[in-house]
Every structure is written in C-alpha cells, then in structure tokens.
Amino acid sequence: MQLFNEEELKKVEEIKSHYPSPQAALLPMLWMVQEKEGWISPDSMKYAGELLNVPYEHVLGVVTFYTMFNKQPRGKYHLQICTNVSCMLRGGYELYNYVSEKLGIKNNETTADGMFTIEEVECLGSCATAPMMQVNNKEYYENLDTSKVGKLLEEFRNHVK
C-alpha cells in the first residue's frame, strides 16, 4: 500500500523534524490519513506504522484511544452535536433529538445514502454560543436552534448535488 504521494511524504518528513523521535509524528500523520481517506483503516494503520517504524499494535492502540479518529467510514457530513451542561441548559438535547429524528438515525449511525452521521459529543469549548455543533471535525455552527439546523441540513444536502 502506498497511501501518500511524494508531496505528502515530504510533509511527513517535515513533521518528523519537529520531534527528536519519529513516533511523535504519529498523531499528526494519522490526521493526514484521516483528511485523505475520511477514516483510518487497518491498512492505513499498518502503513503509518511502517513509515514511522512503530509496531501496528501501537498504532491501533493510539487510534482507538482518541475519539476523533474514525475507526469506520463516516457520512459525508459528520454532525457532532454537543450535549454537555452549558449546551444542555440552552437546548443541546432538543437540537440533538431534532436532528436524530429528522435523519432517522441514532448516535454514531449513518444515513442509508451515506450523507449524514450523527454523534453526541462532549463540550467543544463553545459554551457561550450554545447550543452548537461541529461538522467533520472542522467548522463550528454556533447559537443554533431547530429551525437553523433544519436549514443547515437542507444546505448540506443541496451542495452535494
């Protein structure tokens, strides 16, 4: 398996130069894998381990420890809705339940068309603009309510077309 192209391999070398031991480049490299593939497959874990000279078992241990690393493919839009206390006080559960019912999926499930995955997540450091959700580990959508999130879901759907 040759997952990374030349440019990406250069990037790996650059990252390795930040640390005195190649193993330390594992998390940044796993992020690169996930950016590229959307998740981290056993084959990618083997590849990452070989590149950094770290045993596969260690890589597996790391991938399974951190919740943001996807152990299986996710929907095109991975909706991460916070239900921790500050969000809960301002309607986090209402938001989560609305999206869950509207899409007909439960926590960590993906819609049949592969469009959406929903996940209940812990505090995302956005408590003053609650309730909120993050999409695909990137964009924050803050100060939400059910009507705003309904519109967002429509937008996501349409962009894909």
Add this chain to the structure above:
Amino acid sequence: MNIILKDIKDFHRIDVYESNGGYSAFKKALKEMSPEDVTNEVKNSNLRGRGGACFPTGLKWTFMPKTGDKPKYLCCNGDESEPGSFKDREIFERNPHQFIEGTLLACYAMGIKAAYVYIRGEYYKWINLLQAAIDDAYKKGYIGKNILGTGFSTDIYIHRGAGAYICGEESALMNSVEGKRGYPRVKPPFPAAFGLWGCPTTINNIETLANVPEIIRNGAEWFSKIGAPKHPGTLLFGVSGHVNKPGVYELPTGTPLMSIINDTCGGMLDGKDIKMVIPGGSSMPPLTKEECLKANMDNESLKEFGSSIGTAGVMVMNEDTDILKVLIRISKFYYHESCGQCTPCREGTGWLLRVLKRIDSGQGRISDLDLLTSVAQNIEGNTICALGDAAAWPVKWTVKKFRQEFEKRIPKEDVEVPVRNKVHSLR
C-alpha cells in the same frame, strides 16, 4: 482592566501587535535581562497558573535544572476540554502574538530549545489561526535559530490533539506529544525532572503564558497590585448558561460573582432567579444562590465555599434547572473520559453515574445519597491523576449543598436495603 484581550482593532496581526509595544518585552529580556531575571520577575509578580490548579508560575520555572546536557522542553497547554471552559480559544483568535511572546520569554528563562503547543483536535480553526501567527513570528526572526542575532534559538510547534479530555492533564499531554495513548504518568518523577522523552519539561496553560509579556513590560509590582492580592491579575471569565450575554470577559481577580452576572453579562435570562453556579468548569464544587451573593472570583475567596476558581468557566443555572440532570450529565462526562488506569476512577465514575440515574428513574433510596458521598470519597485522592478528584468533587458537593433537590426525587416508601444488595441492583 485588560491585560490580554485588548480593545485594539486587528490586534491579532503581527504588525499591529508590534506597533502597540508587542515583542518589546522579549527584546528587552534578550538585551538587558538574564534568564534568572525573567524568572524572578514572574515569581515576584505572584502570577498563578490559569490551567486550573493555581500553581505559582515563577516557582514552577525554578524547578527546571540549570545544569545538565539534556534538552529542555516547554508544553503550552491549550487542550481546553473541561466543560464550561472556552477562554484559551479567545487568545488564539484575538491575541496570539502575546501568547507567542510569553512562550518565548518562558523558553529564554528556562533555556528551552523547543515548545510544543498542545491544542485540542476540535479547535481546527484556532490551530490554523495560531499557526499563521507562528509563521509570521518566524518570518520576523522572533522564533528559530539565532533569534535577533543574540545566539538564542528556540522553536515553537503545534501538536494537534484528537479528542481526549485526559490529554489536558500534564503527564497525559506529554505522552500524547510522544505519539502514545494519553495515559497520565505516576508522579514522582515530576516533569521538571523527567518529562518529554525523559527530559526536563515545564507545562503551562495558554493564558498563563499570555500574561508574561505584560509582566516583563510593566514590572512585577504593577501586576501584583491588580485584583486580589493572593491571586493577582485578571482572569478570562467564560460565562455560559442562563445569562443574557454569555461570553468571555477579562476582569480582575476578586470581582464579585454577582457583578459578573448582573453588570457584565446583563443579568439572568428572562429575569429568573439563580439556583446554582459552577464557578470554574464542571469539576469545581457548585455555589448556592446565597453563596453567589457573597462570592468573589478568586481562588482564596472561593475556598470559603469549598470551591476553587478552576478554569474560570462560570456556568450559571436558573431556578428552573433540574440539578439532578445536570449532575448526571457531569458524571457521564467524567465516566466517559476516565482513561481506565486506576480502579477507583474507572469503576467509581460508573458507580456515581448509575446511582444518580437510579435516583432519576424514581428508584432511588435515601441511603443512595450517602452511597454517592462514600463512592466519591473513595475516589478522591486515591488515583494517579486529578481526573478522579474532578469526578468526585461535583457529586460530593452538589449532594451536600443541594440535598433537598435529591431527596424530593426519592420515593417516600423508601426501604432500607443493605449496601451489598445495592451493588447488584446497580447492574
């Protein structure tokens, strides 16, 4: 009084920061001060860590060995995952260069060759903002080899987390930087002796470091006179929950809590009454309404109520709040985030959650309240890291201070059963 969040347009830009005195403290230190001078200034300022434990920053820096040939490291803690905390993010966005300058001063003071800024993986946007600022500082020659021709060299790298609250704990953070699972380490040895890759290491919070340039610019005495004498300076209060204007506000330590709620945050949402306030992130013991009226927001004052300033994440809850539901949500968090290394934490957090849920389901017994306290006390102080305490404190203190909220949820025809039977009924 703003030391960090200044009201200057485009302050996040390096040119704007420089034209307002930015990087002058670092230049001054390089030219006129010895590394010990910098540490002493920080020590005399009485700056205390903003990551939750309030440890005196200057004192921590003196723990680093001055001799020896091992490289030394700094970890800047931007994991910011304690529920109710969202202040470091504001620094990355609004004043990244002051944090970078503080990091450089810390590196100079302790002779550090590389600093790793650990930022939670979810802060993708803020990681990019900080990286852009770091790149600009490299271009201007503030970071890198032979800085400003002085012969001093240091590097700053961002290390992105991947979703694990425990990686905010300093020794778990170091394991995570090393490319391992984020398991806390048994202490001693302490990081200053055996840290990253076994080398001397200091860990400081982002806000702590962002204070340092202003201390060097204006002097220790100036800083030590701001706010509460034993815990001086300002804090970035992150206020959330049932107030009209939630947000991050920089105020002197010791500001009365009610002034933050009423004056700064525009009062309670819909004019409701306060029921409970958590003053410093979800692991801190809560305050009752009566306590809120008396509380000043610094560590010494909050001790009076059995609480602490923590991360200064203030979570405000009104009279309609279901305290049991809040405590269940808090306990669920710590149960989920326990790394599982120590039995009291791994098992105890599950017990707390299940007993609380049992009360919520209407099957609680009055003895469950003592059971909760006893489980919490058996976790506290018996674990490798303070996550165990963080899980125990809110339960112990909420049950103590809001006992009637729990009692009213327990059926009257309560029958006492021996504890041993309860163990089984929890499953």
